[in-house]
Amino acid sequence: MRLSEAPFISATDLDVRIGELASDLDEAYASARPLMLTVLKGGKPFADSLARNLTIPFDTESIRARSYDGTESTGTVNIEFDTTVSIKDRDVIVVEDILDTGRTAAALVNHLKSFSPASLRMVTLLDKPSRRVAPIQADWVGFTIEDHFVVGFGMDYNEAYRELDDIRILEPDGPLSA
Numbered sequence: 318m319r320l321s322e323a324p325f326i327s328a329t330d331l332d333v334r335i336g337e338l339a340s341d342l343d344e345a346y347a348s349a350r351p352l353m354l355t356v357l358k359g360g361k362p363f364a365d366s367l368a369r370n371l372t373i374p375f376d377t378e379s380i381r382a383r384s385y386d387g388t389e390s391t392g393t394v395n396i397e398f399d400t401t402v403s404i405k406d407r408d409v410i411v412v413e414d415i416l417d418t419g420r421t422a423a424a425l426v427n428h429l430k431s432f433s434p435a436s437l438r439m440v441t442l443l444d445k446p447s448r449r450v451a452p453i454q455a456d457w458v459g460f461t462i463e464d465h466f467v468v469g470f471g472m473d474y475n476e477a478y479r480e481l482d483d484i485r486i487l488e489p490d491g492p493l494s495a
């Protein structure tokens with residue numbers, strides 16, 4: 318796999334769009350104190366940036382959900398939830414890095430619904446609708462993208478590249494040249 322040299326989404330474009338999403342959330346939760354539930358690890362930089370831009374009061378917690386091995390969605394979703402976090406009767410916003418097949422988010426939403434939140438909505442930085450398998454969509458989407466495997470700004474390939482402050486495409490190696 319090879320990392321694209323040019324950013325696919327620049328740090329500036331990320332800042333601008335996340336500012337817009339924060340305004341949308343400010344408006345939607347003007348009379349509530351939502352609980353931002355960040356899906357680790359990928360959602361963390363996005364959630365941190367959103368949090369800096371929000372003007373409403375809110376609480377933050379995190380949850381772990383994993384389904385990927387390399388660039389393949391495994392279909393089995395593993396959820397680790399800190400049981401001391403109470404989401405009953407809370408207005409929950411799930412903060413995701415990317416919606417791909419949607420299996421992770423669908424499993425997560427089902428799991429969270431069983432704890433009876435007052436409302437449950439999702440904001441995702443990226444959305445790859447062409448890859449969707451599970452019937453799920455986010456309430457707010459930062460960028461809708463084609464079917465690329467992307468890394469950076471929290472997103473990884475086997476734990477690498479999370480630290481990039483922009484988003485790049487990870488391209489498969491082409492045929493070996495002479």
Ligand code: IMP
Binds near residue numbers: 359413417466472474
């Ligand atoms: P899904 O269950 O297939 O929707 O996968 C969702 C999760 O897989 C995301 O929250 C990411 O953690 C990871 N993922 C999906 N697509 C990508 C990608 O292009 N780059 C890095 N991680 C990805």
Ligand code: MG
Binds near residue numbers: 356360415
């Ligand atoms: Mg994720």
